[in-house]
C-alpha cells in the first residue's frame with residue numbers, strides 16, 4: 001500500500017497472475033518489505049492483536065450464527081442449546097462473548113498508546129479519525145451482540161440504549177419506534193439487531209483496511225515520535241515486526257484463555273442468565289464494562305438531552321484531538337507535563353468506569369460530575385494549554401540514536417505501566433460484579449465446592465444425591481427444562497449409565513402428540529426428553545404459588561449472584577472464584593428462620609430468609625432434616641441436602657464445566673510453551689537488528 | 691538487512707525455528723478441530739435419532755404408511771400376494787442392482803416391506819403404487835422401483851435402502 005513495488009515472484013504461474021493483478025507485490029510491499037521504525041515497543045503489537053481479535057470474532061460469530069435463532073421466544077433457549085448440545089459450543093460461545101471484552105480491552109490500550117505517543121498528530125490525523133470510526137462501530141456491534149442472548153440485561157440494555165434517542169427534540173419518539181419496529185423492544189428489534197450485528201463486523205473490517213492503508217502511507221509513529229530519516233532507523237516488517245507481533249499475540253492469548261476457560265462469566269452479568277422479561281426490570285441496569293465511563297457521563301448530567309449529548313460528545317471529541325493538541329512534540333516521553341496529565345486522564349477514565357457501575361446516588365453523582373468535567377477539561381483546556389506553555393525536553397536526533405540511548409529507567413517505567421494497566425483492567429472488569437448490589441441480604445458464607453478452582457470436578461455422589469433431592473422435593477414446584485434425561489449419562493455428569501438414564505426417564509410421564517386421531521397423549525419418558533415442568537405455564541405456576549412463579553432451576557446457580565465488593569472482585573480474578581451463585585443458592589436453602597428477628601416485618605404469605613434480598617421470600621422452607629434418605633449413608637440433614645442439590649444445580653447450569661477446565665489446562669500448557677518459543681525466536685531474529 | 695539464517699549457530703537456530711513453527715502448526719490444527727466439529731449433528735439431534743416403534747396392526751393389505759426416522763421418510767408397505775409373487779419371481783440377472791427379495795424383508799414377514807423412501811438417484815421421494823413394476827415411481831427423473839423397492843428402470847443406480855429394523859412382535863417393529 002506504500003506505492004508500486006519492484007517485487008517480482010519467481011514462480012512463472014505467480015508471475016502470470018502478478019502481471020494481471022499485482023497482489024503479491026502489494027502484499028510484499030505492505031507486509032514484508034515495509035519499513036517499520038526499529039524502536040517500536042510492545043504497545044505497538046496491539047495493532048496485530050486487534051486484527052487477530054477481529055478475525056476471531058468474525059469467525060466464531062459466523063459459526064454461532066449457524067446455531068442461533070433470532071426470535072424473541074427462541075433466542076435464549078437457542079443460546080443455551082449451543083452451550084449444552086453443539087460440539088464445542090460452550091467453547092465457541094465463551095470465545096465470542098469473552099472475545100468482545102478482550103477486543104475492547106485491546107482497543108483501549110491501542111487508543112491510550114496513540115494518545116500517549118501523539119500518534120494522531122500530523123500527518124496521521126485521518127489514520128486516527130478512522131480509528132475513532134472503528135471504535136464507534138465496535139461499540140454499536142458490541143451493544144447489539146449483547147442483546148442477542150435475550151436475557152434480562154440484553155432486553156433492558158436494549159431498552160435503555162435505544163431510549164437514548166428519545167432525547168432528540170421533536171423526532172425522538174418516532175426515531176425510537178423506528179429502531180424498535182414496534183411499540184416496545186420486541187421480536188422485530190431482536191431480528192434487526194441480529195442482522196446488523198452480522199453486518200457491522202464486515203464494515204469494521206473494511207474501515208480497518210482504510211486504517212491500515214492510511215498507516216502505510218503516513219508510516220508508523222514510534223515511541224520517540226521522530227520520523228525515520230535513514231535506512232538505519234527502520235527494519236523490514238517481515239521478519240522483525242511480524243515475529244514481535246506474533247509474540248505479543250501469543251501473550252495476549254494466554255490472558256484471553258484465562259477468561260475463556262476459567263472465568264467465562266466474570267465479565268458478564270448474572271441477570272443475563274434470566275430470560276428476558278418485559279414486565280420486570282433488574283434492580284441495577286449496568287452496561288458491559290467497556291461502556292461504563294460513558295454511561296457514568298450520561299448519568300452525571302441531570303438533563304436528559306444534555307446527558308445524551310455529553311455522552312456522545314465524549315467519543316466524538318476524539319476526532320478533534322489532532323487539532324486540540326497542537327503541540328509539535330509527538331511523544332509524551334519528551335513532554336514532562338503532558339505525561340503527567342495523560343496518567344491523570346487514564347485514572348479519570350478508570351474512575352468514571354467504576355462510577356458507571358455504581359448506583360446513581362449520593363456521593364457517586366457528585367464524583368461523577370467532577371470526573372465528567374475533568375474528562376472534557378483534558379481535551380478542551382489541558383491539551384490546548386499545554387501546547388502553548390510546555391517546554392518539551394530535547395528530542396533524539398534520529399530513531400537510531402533513541403535506540404542507543406535507551407535509558408536504564410525504562411524497564412522500571414514499563415513495569416509500573418504494566419502494573420497500572422493490570423490493576424485498571426481488574427478494576428474495570430470487576431466493577432460489573434460490584435454493581436450487583438443486593439440490598440438487605442447478608443453475604444452468603446463461602447462454601448467449599450468440589451468444582452471450584454482450575455482442577456475442579458463435580459463430586460459424583462453429591463450430584464446423584466442432589467438429583468434425588470431435586471426429584472423428591474424441588475421438582476414439585478420448580479422446572480429443570482434445559483436438562484434432558486440423556487444428560488444424566490453424559491461425561492462430566494452424575495455418572496449414570498445410559499441404561500440407568502433411560503430407566504430414570506421411563507419413570508416420568510411425558511406429554512406427546514398429537515397422534516393420528518389428533519389427540520395429545522402421555523407416554524413414558526425417553527432419554528431424549530427433557531425434565532417436565534410442574535406447571536403447564538407461567539400463569540398456572542403463579543396462581544399455585546401465591547403470585548410468585550417458582551423459577552426454572554436449569555440456570556439458577558448462574559443467574560444468581562451477590563455483591564462481592566472492592567477489593568474482593570480483584571482478588572477473585574486471580575483466585576478464579578466463580579461460586580457466588582452456588583454459595584447464594586446454598587445459603588438461601590439454609591437461611592430460613594421460623595421467627596424474623598425483632599424489627600423485621602414479614603408480609604403475609606412470605607417467609608423470613610436471612611440471605612434473601614429484603615428477607616421476605618415467597619418460598620416456604622423447602623427442606624427439613626430427615627426428609628430425603630440417601631442410600632450411601634450421607635447425613636439426612638438440611639445442610640447436606642442444600643450442598644448436594646446446589647452441586648447438582650451447578651452441573652445442570654454448566655454441564656460441560658469439567659471439559660472446559662480440562663481443555664483449559666491443556667491450552668494453557670500449550671500457550672505458555674508457545675509463548676516461550678516465540679520469545680526466543682523473536683530474540684534470535686532481532687539479534688541481527690541490534 | 692540480514693536474513694534469519696546466519697552461519698554462526700545454524701543448528702541451534704534452525705532447531706528453534708522449526709520447533710516454533712511446529713508448535714504453531716499444532717496449535718492451528720487444534721484450533722481448527724472444534725471449529726469444524728461444531729458442524730456435526732449436536733447432542734439433541736443425535737438423541738432425537740433414537741429408535742422408534744411402529745404398530746403395524748392398522749395397515750391393511752395393499753396399503754402403506756410413511757413414518758419419519760432421523761428426518762427420513764420410511765415406507766412400510768403391507769404387500770399383496772401378487773406383489774410378493776412378483777418380487778420373488780423376477781430373474782436376478784435382469785436387475786441393475788441384483789438382490790433377492792428375501793434379502794430385503796425379514797424371514798417369515800414376507801408381506802412387510804420396510805424401505806427408506808429416498809430415491810438413490812438424487813434424493814427425491816418416490817411415489818408408492820405408481821410406475822410399471824407395482825412398486826414406486828420417482829417423479830424427479832423417472833426412476834422406477836419394484837414391489838421389493840429394487841431399481842428396475844431409470845437413472846437411479848441402486849435399490850431403495852432398507853433401514854435397520856426388527857420385529858418386536860408380529861405387529862410391531864422397531865426402526866433404528
Ligand code: FES
Pocket residue numbers: 809810811812813814828829830831832833844845846
Ligand atoms: S431423484 Fe429420483 S429419479 Fe432422480
